[in-house]
Amino acid sequence: SALTQPASVSGSPGQSITISCTGTSSDVGGYDYVSWYQQHPGKAPKLMIYDVSNRPSGVSNRFSGSKSGNTASLTISGLQAEDAADYYCSSYTSSSTLVFGGGTKLTVL
């Protein structure tokens, strides 16, 4: 079943926010294969973090990822207006499939 994310988070420009992603030992807790995606309205998702904490080339270092047990987290520091988007976590599973979280809407106040 889908990973669990908060429906929404918010923060003011310059602040930091953290989005959690909770799974089980069969997905998040069992592998260091958690990825995070950013999706702006009407656009395709974009990879922001892979393998728990790695940033693809071109992604701002304001984005960071971590994991503890069955919960992964995405932290965005120095919030900017353009960070407002939906964020999805994903994990590889013991069934060789991918599972996504339900998504979190980030509002920059």
Added chain:
Amino acid sequence: QVQVGQSGAEVKKPGASVKVSCKVSGYTLIELSIHWVRQAPGQGLEWMGGFDPEDGETIYAQKFQGRVTVTEDTSTDTAYMELSSLRYEDTAVYYCATGPPTGNVRWIDPWGQGTLVIVSS
């Protein structure tokens, strides 16, 4: 740089099938793994299936097994996703995305622009 382009929007009747294409450029299909993800209106992302390089076979989400078929034409670097027995709740944007060519499916990127499939009588 991998680029992914998808076929255009489709309108289908309940019970019909739809086949969405996904052409990659910059790399060949052999150098990538292809995955399909859908997003119903106002909803989240849902992985449907894709090639698992570690196992060397296409894996499908249990929810779609028996209804979805992913194929590839390596001569044109085009992948296809066919969904049969369409229902109203299959109305969604269908994305193809590329994954690593080896090992487990750890991430998928870049993504195509998406193909809107509307199921309507």
